[in-house]
Amino acid sequence: MTSGPDHQPDALADWLGIRARISWPSWSSTRPDSGAPAYDGFRDFFTTTRGSRDPEGTRRVLTALGTALADADQGERLDFALLTNWQRTVLHRASAPFRTAPAFAKAGRERYGLTPRTEALFEHCLSESAQPDLPLPSRAARTYLDVLFFHPFEDGNARAAMLALAFVLAREGAPPRPGTPPTNHPLGRRRSRRDRPRGTPRNPDPHGGAPPVGRKAAMTERDVILNELAQGLRPVSEGIEWFDGLGPDEQSDVLRFLRHHCVQARAVAEDAPESIRRSGLRPTHTPAVLISRGRIDMQLGKIAGLRPLDERRKAFRLLIAVLSIADGRRRERFCSGGCGHWWHDLPAAD
Known part of the structure; x- marks a missing residue:
């Protein structure tokens, strides 16, 4: 909310003062592997708190959650642009700019001020979500509170805070992995080299620490499938x-996630002709026409x-x-000597 009386104390200024004085707990980075969690707490939270009263909004926020986990799996840096991308999905809007007036919450009882430096200060606080000398739980909790108190959007700030929390945890392998297709589904079969116990990281740290970033539980079966198809492994x-x-x-x-992966892989306009050729589409097909403009x-x-089913199928192929083209170029240029991208280490599907 961005309207209300202006005479209340500034809760954002109070938070920034407290934030600088907090003695955050610290401990060894070593943590035991407790196995796979029983359920996905973030999805459960959104479904339980919003599902019955706002089914469409719940679907959108779960889609944004999937995007946030995919961004985390690719090792993205948390900044306002990334947060805005998720929020556009949550609010179903073309844009989600930083607020331009003081914000209010709790029926106007809490005020969050605005100065010329607020947006830049928020960016700095988001960058500290990767602060190396602070334990993950402290960083995740601090980022969650940063989003709540900066209140950057006109609406949906509590959802944005939960998405940021999920992202920070996911970037270092903490959140649960969403469910996978049933084993009798044509694409739900386990792939080769999946013979390790459930919940065991692909490359565990020999010293007993957390699994390295980029090989984490945020990887979903959908992302595996899409990358196997792009690499010709399926x-x-x-x-x-x-x-x-x-x-x-x-x-x-799926189409939105594919679009996201293509942008993250730095697809360029010059990829259009070869993409059309590889997909088997005719130049007059709608997706082929769109990508050329x-x-x-x-x-x-x-x-x-x-929206039409036949056009969706063509869009999927394209x-x-x-x-395939964009990620292949990235792999050749930047990953030939090794990288932390889990999808560059996929075996052929069974």
């Missing part, structure tokens, strides 16, 4: 069969937003081809 025909078996909302989520990131968003 037949595209099998991917289309899987995609056709999803519901309309799930298909939309305008800014690539904007056009990929339009492709991901196509976005897989774009990801």
